[in-house]
Amino acid sequence: MAVNFSFLSTIEDLESVVTAIPSSPTFPEFVEGRFNRYSEFVELFSSLIMDSSSSAELLCKIRNPKTFKAEVRMPLLKLFRRCVSTVIDTEKSKKIINPTSMFVDNYGHTFKDINLLKRQFSNMPDKDKYALTSLIGEYDDRGKQGYILTDMFFTWFEYVFSGKFTIEGPRGAGKDIQLQSIFDKFDSDYPCDFVIRDFKSRVVLAVGFARYDSTRGGSQSDDRTGGNNDKVMKADEFTKLSNINFKILFLADGPGLTHRDTWEESCILDGKLNDRVRVSTLKLAYKRITEDWLRN
Structure with a gap:
């Protein structure tokens, strides 16, 4: 036997x-910290939206390594996934070796219209910015x-x-x-x-x-x-x-x-x-x- x-x-x-190991601060304690960390990227994302003629162009600008370094590009890609298309995987899109055309050709039909994005981000109230920064910081820990x-x-x-x-x-x-x-x-x-x-x-x-x-x-x-x-x-x-x-x-x-x-x-x-x-x-x-x- x-x-x-x-x-x-x-x-x-x-x-x-x-063993109990808390993963992160609880709500609402984390709200202010995430806002302080990501608010500048929300402002940058908003300005890119206003300067883009399409959501595809927006993604192209974000993923341009000559424009943004990785530490800036990643928060912008998180925002793109949250605000434009939830099917764009940030782990894949952060790898510049993958051409932007791959995402646009295959998933472009899921992209939110750029004109709607412009309306949503034009004069966005602070309460919405707080909510958005809380969302994109969800997996920080x-x-x-x-x-x-x-x-x-x-x-x-x-x-x-x-x-x-x-x-x-x-x-x-x-x-x-x-x-x-x-x-x-x-x-x-x-x-x-x-x-x-x-x-x-x-x-x-x-x-x-x-x-x-x-x-x-x-x-x-x-x-x-x-x-x-x-x-x-x-x-x-x-x-x-x-x-x-x-x-x-x-x-x-x-x-x-x-x-x-x-x-x-x-x-x-x-x-x-x-x-x-x-x-x-x-x-x-x-x-x-x-x-x-x-x-x-």
Whole structure:
């Protein structure tokens, strides 16, 4: 009979093991800050509207790298998506390598008429500007919770395991660590968030992934957990071919973790490969991430 190593599956009060990290200030506290940050871009966007003969021309002006640097272009593209066409993805439109004609030819029929835009932005009242800046700043703090979680985990780990293990990786925004840079024999794409080594020998004992989810479920959860399982299988294949063994740690936290589908998939992942794989929240770290587990 197979042994079930999943510790997560034994937890009954799921919310009690989650770390609460607020994502941003609440309403109305964030309103003034977002207005101060984006009001100048609303004014610039308004002037571009008045000087354009079509919404397509407006987009062309915004995306011209000779006119605007990236730090100006991005807020303007956010405004274009909110005010002109919600189908224009800002992550794609910010990449200048994609020609403006691609967006105009394929999505131009969704663009709001420039004359309507001119009427709407002509003498726009402050209350509307406050509302608009609040909207375009909605995702300013996206990813911040993950950075905070990683920093908290690094601080805990370095305190608990000082002189025994080291942990490497970006505490905040930064480049992922590729396993290719650690193991010469690893020949495929495998980015991870942190690497744990023995303090003296520098031998890699574990690779880790950190994720904070404020909310998650359905297809998003399927994508996340499916991707995690792929990471486990790829690492296991490498171990079988190279005889290089290391643990795999998923630091998963946030209220989104306790969604039924996400939690169940995490329970399946936890303890996999005869306990080489563990899933832990920050609150569970002292139980799940131990010297004995890392070394044996």
